[in-house]
Amino acid sequence: MRRSMLFLPGNNPNMLINAACLGADAVIFDLEDAVAPAEKDAARILVRNALRSMDFEGTETVVRINSVDTPYWQEDLRQVLPERPNVILLPKASTPSDVLLVDAFLSDMERELGVEEGTFLLMPLIETALGVENAYLIASSAPRICALFLGAEDLTADLCCTRTKEGREIEYARARLVVAARAAGKDVYDTPFTDVSDDEGIVTDANLARALGFTGKASISPRHVDAINAAFSPTEREIRYALEVLEAINRAKSEGKGAVSLHGKMIDAPIVARAERTLAAAESLGLIGRKV
Amino acid sequence: MSKLAKSIRDAIREVGLKSGMTVSFHHHMRNGDRVLVSVLNEIAALGIRDLTLNASSLFDTHAPILDHIRSGVIGRIMTNYMSGAVGRAISRGIMDAPVEFRTHGGRPADMERGTTPVDVAFVAAPTADERGNCTGKLGKSACGSLGYAFADAKYARKVVVITDNLVPYPLETVSISEDLVDLVVEVDEIGDPRGIVSGTTKITRDPVGLVMAQQAARVIEASGLLRDGFSFQTGAGGASLAAARFLKEIMLKKEIQGSFGLGGITSYMVEMLRAGCFERLLDVQCFDLDAVESIRQDPRHQEISAMQYASPLEATAAVNRLDVVILGATEIDTDFNVNVHTDSSGSIMGGSGGHSDTAHGAKLSMIIAPMFRARLPIVTDRVNCISTPGEDIDVLVTQGGIAVNPRRAELRDRLLDAGLPVIDIHALKEKTERITGKPEPLCKGDRVVAEVVSRDGDILDRIYSISDGD
Numbered sequence: 001m002r003r004s005m006l007f008l009p010g011n012n013p014n015m016l017i018n019a020a021c022l023g024a025d026a027v028i029f030d031l032e033d034a035v036a037p038a039e040k041d042a043a044r045i046l047v048r049n050a051l052r053s054m055d056f057e058g059t060e061t062v063v064r065i066n067s068v069d070t071p072y073w074q075e076d077l078r079q080v081l082p083e084r085p086n087v088i089l090l091p092k093a094s095t096p097s098d099v100l101l102v103d104a105f106l107s108d109m110e111r112e113l114g115v116e117e118g119t120f121l122l123m124p125l126i127e128t129a130l131g132v133e134n135a136y137l138i139a140s141s142a143p144r145i146c147a148l149f150l151g152a153e154d155l156t157a158d159l160c161c162t163r164t165k166e167g168r169e170i171e172y173a174r175a176r177l178v179v180a181a182r183a184a185g186k187d188v189y190d191t192p193f194t195d196v197s198d199d200e201g202i203v204t205d206a207n208l209a210r211a212l213g214f215t216g217k218a219s220i221s222p223r224h225v226d227a228i229n230a231a232f233s234p235t236e237r238e239i240r241y242a243l244e245v246l247e248a249i250n251r252a253k254s255e256g257k258g259a260v261s262l263h264g265k266m267i268d269a270p271i272v273a274r275a276e277r278t279l280a281a282a283e284s285l286g287l288i289g290r291k292v
Numbered sequence: 293m294s295k296l297a298k299s300i301r302d303a304i305r306e307v308g309l310k311s312g313m314t315v316s317f318h319h320h321m322r323n324g325d326r327v328l329v330s331v332l333n334e335i336a337a338l339g340i341r342d343l344t345l346n347a348s349s350l351f352d353t354h355a356p357i358l359d360h361i362r363s364g365v366i367g368r369i370m371t372n373y374m375s376g377a378v379g380r381a382i383s384r385g386i387m388d389a390p391v392e393f394r395t396h397g398g399r400p401a402d403m404e405r406g407t408t409p410v411d412v413a414f415v416a417a418p419t420a421d422e423r424g425n426c427t428g429k430l431g432k433s434a435c436g437s438l439g440y441a442f443a444d445a446k447y448a449r450k451v452v453v454i455t456d457n458l459v460p461y462p463l464e465t466v467s468i469s470e471d472l473v474d475l476v477v478e479v480d481e482i483g484d485p486r487g488i489v490s491g492t493t494k495i496t497r498d499p500v501g502l503v504m505a506q507q508a509a510r511v512i513e514a515s516g517l518l519r520d521g522f523s524f525q526t527g528a529g530g531a532s533l534a535a536a537r538f539l540k541e542i543m544l545k546k547e548i549q550g551s552f553g554l555g556g557i558t559s560y561m562v563e564m565l566r567a568g569c570f571e572r573l574l575d576v577q578c579f580d581l582d583a584v585e586s587i588r589q590d591p592r593h594q595e596i597s598a599m600q601y602a603s604p605l606e607a608t609a610a611v612n613r614l615d616v617v618i619l620g621a622t623e624i625d626t627d628f629n630v631n632v633h634t635d636s637s638g639s640i641m642g643g644s645g646g647h648s649d650t651a652h653g654a655k656l657s658m659i660i661a662p663m664f665r666a667r668l669p670i671v672t673d674r675v676n677c678i679s680t681p682g683e684d685i686d687v688l689v690t691q692g693g694i695a696v697n698p699r700r701a702e703l704r705d706r707l708l709d710a711g712l713p714v715i716d717i718h719a720l721k722e723k724t725e726r727i728t729g730k731p732e733p734l735c736k737g738d739r740v741v742a743e744v745v746s747r748d749g750d751i752l753d754r755i756y757s758i759s760d761g762d
Contacts, residue, residue, distance in 0.1 A: 017727055018500050021691035055726070222499035226506070286711060 001284045002026050002060060003216040003232035004225045005189060009034035010043035010063075016050040019059060022222040023229065026060035031076050032067070032091050040072050044079045051083035061085040062123070067092040068101055077102075081109045081120060089149060093124030094131040096141040103142040118144050123189075127151030128158045132173045135180035147187035147215065150177050153194070163194075165201055167208075178213040187215035196221040206231035233285055234278045242275035242282075296422050297475045300454065301334045304412075306475060307450040311341045312367075313411035316448060318441035319349035319373075320416070320428055320577055324487020327416035327454050329356045330479070336360055342367040346410055348399060348440040348598075349373035349645070353487060361386055370408060372396050372643050379640030382741055385757040391640075391742040393633065393755075396576070397602025397609065397649035398747035400443030404605055407749060413448035415441045415473075416482045420455035421463040424473025428578075428595075429465060429588040431457030433482050436578030436587045437557075438467045442597035445472040456482045467595055489580045495537060495560070496530030500691045504660050505534030507712065508618060508689045513542050514710035515656050515703060517615040522550040524570075525611075525650055526618040528558050528579045531660045535618055536560045543569045554601070554610050555617075555646060557583040557593070565592060574610050576601040576646075602649035604747045611646070611653030619647055621659045621688075623675045626717050628682030628697045630659060631675040633744065636668050638676055638734045638758045640742060648680035649747055656686050656703070663692045663724040668731055671695075671721040676734055678753040679744060688717065695720050 006024035008015045010031045019027040029050070035043040051061060063085045066072035069092070077088070090102050099122065106120045122144045126135055132155065139148050152170045156163040163169065174190065181188035190209035193202045202224045209217045210231050217228045234242070245267055252260040260267045282288045297303035309315065315335070317328045328347060333356075335343065345357070345366050355377040360366045370392040374382065382391055394402060402408040417426035418433040428438040433456055445451050445468045453468070458478040496502060508531075512518055524539070526532045537560060543550065550570040553561045557575045559582035565573050573593040578584045587593045602611045611617075622642065623631040630651075635641045651657040661670045670690065686703060688695040693715030696704040707714050715723070737757030746752040 015499075018503075018691055021503055022499060023503060055723075223502060 001281060002187070004228040005062060005216060005218045006222060006225055007034070007064075007192065007218065007220045010047045011035050011039050013046060016046065017054070019050070020055070020057045023225040024059065024219070024222070025216070025229070026062050026086070027056070028062040028064050028089060028218070029085075030064045031072070032064050040066070044076055048079045048083055051080060051085055060087065062087040062089050064089040064091060064125070068098050073102070074105060077105060077109060081106075082113060087121045087123050087146060089123045089125055091125045091151070092127055092131070092154070093138055094128045095134055096137045099124050099138055099141045099145065103144060106144065120144060121146040123147050123149050125149045125151050126173075126177060127154035129155070132176055135177050136183055139181050139184035139186050145186060147189055148177050148181040149189040149218065150174060150191045152191035165195060165198070165205075167205070174209075174212055174214075182213065188213070190214040190217040192218045192220045193224060194220060196223060199223070199227070202227045203231065234282045234287065238278050239282045239288060242278040245271060245275035246279070294422065295424055295474065295476045297452070297477045300331055300477055300479065301338065303452045303475045303477045304331070304334055304338060304340075307412050307452060309335065309340060309412050312343070314344040314346055314409060316346040316410040316413040316444045317348070318415065318438065318444060319347065319351065320435040320438055320440065320488075321433070321483035321485070322349075322488045323351040323353045324484035325351065325353055325416060326481055326483040327414060328354055331414050331454070332357055332360050332365065336363065336365045341365055344368040344370065346370040346399075346408060348396070349643070350378045351375045352377040354378060358386065368392070370394060370399075372399055373645045374640055374643055376635075376639070376641040379642075383634075383639040383755070383758045385737070385739050385741055387741070390740045390754070393643050393742055393744045395602065395644045395649045395747045396440065396598050396646040397604055397611065398745060398749070399440075400447075400598045401603045401605045401747065402745075402749060403443050403447040404599075404603070405749070410444060410448035412450045412452060413441075413444035415445060415451060415453045415468060417453045417455040417468070418482065419457040419459055419463065420453045420476055421459050421461040421470075422476055423461050423470040424451075424453050424476050425461070425463040425466045425468070425470045426453050426455065426473070427463060427465050427467045429467070429584075431455070433457070433485050434584050434588065435485060435488055436584035437575040437595040439576030439596055439601060440598045441468060443599060450474045452477060454479055454482060456480060485581060485584070488578065488584070494530060495533045498530070500662060501531040502534055503691050504662065504689050505531045506538050507694060508535035508658060508660050509538035509542055510710065510712055511658060511687060511689060511694060511707060512539055512616050512656070514706050514712060515616070516706060517656055518542070518546075518548060520549050522548060523552045523554060523613060523615045524550060525553065525555040525614055525616075525654070526561070527620055528556060529620045529660070532618045532620065533558060533560050535660060536564065540564050540567060540569055552610070554614055555650070557587070559583060562586040562593070565590070574601070602646055602653070602747075604649075609653065611650050614650060614654040616656045616658065617650040617654040618658050618660055619651060621661045621670065623672050624659055624661065624670060624685070624688055625672050625675045625682070626721060628685040628688070628717070629675050629678045630680045630682070630685055631677045632679045633677045633742070634755060636665070638736065638756070640755060644679050644744070648684065651680045651684040652747065657684060659685060659688045661688065661690060663690045663720070664728050667728050669721065669724040669728050671717060671724060676736075677744060677755050681752065688720075690720065692723055693720055
């Protein structure tokens with residue numbers, strides 16, 4: 001279950017050491033924007049050593065490498081891949097060929113390291129106008145792609161518009177990414193909410209992202225992690241309803257009935273599928289089966 | 293007959309202070325206090341020597357007393373807290389007699405028992421009348437509560453009130469009353485109220501601190517103690533204050549009406565009072581100027597003495613009715629003994645204050661501390677100084693998990709049921725050492741520079757000298 005993905009600067013040892021304690025389902029060790037060019041090598045080594053020596057206790061590890069138009073990305077991958085981060089986040093993915101370039105490099109590394117083809121998962125970060133337009137092609141360009149990730153800061157710069165808290169300017173990009181990712185059978189992650197001290201704004205923004213169909217949301221501040229986790233966790237009411245749906249379906253099956261209704265409403269296949277997803281999520285979060 | 297003395301020097305002469313006697317001071321002006329040093333300068337000028345200094349706390353602003361120690365004016369020190377500037381010198385062995393550390397409850401109890409008689413108490417009073425009635429709530433140097441000074445006024449043979457705001461009799465609101473006071477001295481300045489606020493009274497912005505604070509609030513929620521009538525105390529550390537803020541949110545959401553907030557009071561506790569989390573604040577010392585303003589204006593915010601707060605001789609002391617206290621630690625060992633006296637190099641930089649009083653009295657005493665500071669693990673095999681015995685500590689909250697004292701199995705079960713990350717304290721120590729490595733034990737010096745006296749009057753532990761090379 002990957003609800004929250006927390007960016008941590010790759011050159012900050014104190015944050016790396018505490019990565020597992022900050023409550024995020026996944027942490028993103030950033031080698032790109034958070035790290036100045038002169039520090040790229042130091043950050044790379046620090047992240048590699050953290051991955052090698054630290055126990056992240058079930059927190060997923062993601063490394064944001066530098067984009068393919070920089071001289072850094074291949075060395076980034078050479079250093080970190082032997083330590084098996086869970087996911088590689090590729091910034092400024094604008095075309096399928098950007099992704100295929102990295103995909104081929106990952107395949108080479110898999111052969112070199114003697115691991116199974118497709119082990120290294122790839123998450124393209126869509127943050128250009130071209131990337132948004134190519135979203136479906138990017139999402140479906142390689143099997144190792146696990147999700148799309150929306151980056152609104154760079155995108156709004158590319159769109160020549162101002163980034164706002166309300167986010168009207170990224171409505172289209174959000175909707176487009178969700179549709180593209182889902183059409184390709186992939187997950188999709190929303191852009192961070194950047195006002196670190198706005199504790200109410202993050203709740204609104206995370207709830208909006210969930211309502212739009214995102215799988216989870218990124219964050220640049222540990223302060224936002226709880227709000228994101230809450231927004232992307234099934235609520236008590238949703239869990240109760242999902243249990244009722246499955247109970248009604250099972251009852252109907254045992255009674256040999258075809259059509260099933262609950263609270264006067266027909267239950268069809270999508271409702272059952274959603275109920276199953278809700279319960280799977282609730283189970284993996286330990287929300288059911290524990291004394292409350 | 294007038295109680296007014298012309299000057300501090302005259303007052304010292306009039307009360308008959310002699311070499312070898314004991315003088316006492318309280319610390320409500322905290323790092324802004326000017327009285328303690330001014331009085332000792334006058335005492336030194338009069339040629340009086342070999343005094344016992346009984347001060348409820350000593351801050352960096354009191355560092356000039358080091359000269360009086362070296363010159364023999366001060367021969368012994370009793371205190372409940374000593375910050376780094378004075379502590380470092382003591383740790384390097386500048387005194388022959390070990391410093392006696394007590395607790396905020398133990399100090400007045402030992403005065404009452406007669407173990408630590410005081411000859412002359414000097415009370416820094418932000419406002420007083422000429423008969424000696426005084427208060428901390430009024431005046432340009434208002435510090436709020438005078439809680440620790442009550443015992444000094446009650447048990448000292450002679451009491452001198454020193455004020456920078458002398459008002460006509462009768463003073464409208466009285467903390468310490470005239471019948472306990474022998475002399476009154478007016479001075480230009482008793483201190484700088486801005487020094488009341490120490491650097492530790494702001495909510496942390498550090499993400500790790502916030503994670504710990506949130507877990508601490510969840511522990512309280514899961515403990516079963518958070519219900520109507522709840523009582524609470526927290527120290528003035530960044531993570532403790534953040535925990536209070538998270539706790540406030542939970543209390544408001546669940547509409548829990550607490551009974552009292554206790555202790556050194558900060559603006560965050562005042563906020564909780566105003567938000568309706570508590571019916572009363574019981575205040576032995578104000579930690580910031582918002583608290584000073586509140587105790588002046590709000591009748592629900594009440595001044596209490598150190599005896600009412602924490603004396604082991606008072607069966608009804610407030611600490612004994614406390615549900616939860618949040619405390620800090622420089623180190624904690626696998627038996628849950630806590631050190632708040634010395635730093636990682638073994639140098640004195642603190643003291644119990646109300647630590648062991650509240651830990652003993654509260655139903656749930658919680659330590660919040662990071663797994664490591666700089667590169668030193670917080671959990672050790674044995675603390676360098678036992679400030680509060682492990683039997684009085686129930687739970688340790690770190691960012692790497694929550695360790696519960698094995699004496700509190702039912703609490704451990706409650707936390708597990710609530711889905712909190714409970715970890716055995718030995719496992720927590722190992723987990724931390726995997727990151728930090730295991731540090732070499734400190735080399736203690738061979739001289740005892742301080743003794744830690746428990747609230748019951750026994751010697752709990754001894755602090756040894758450190759060498760200049762450390």
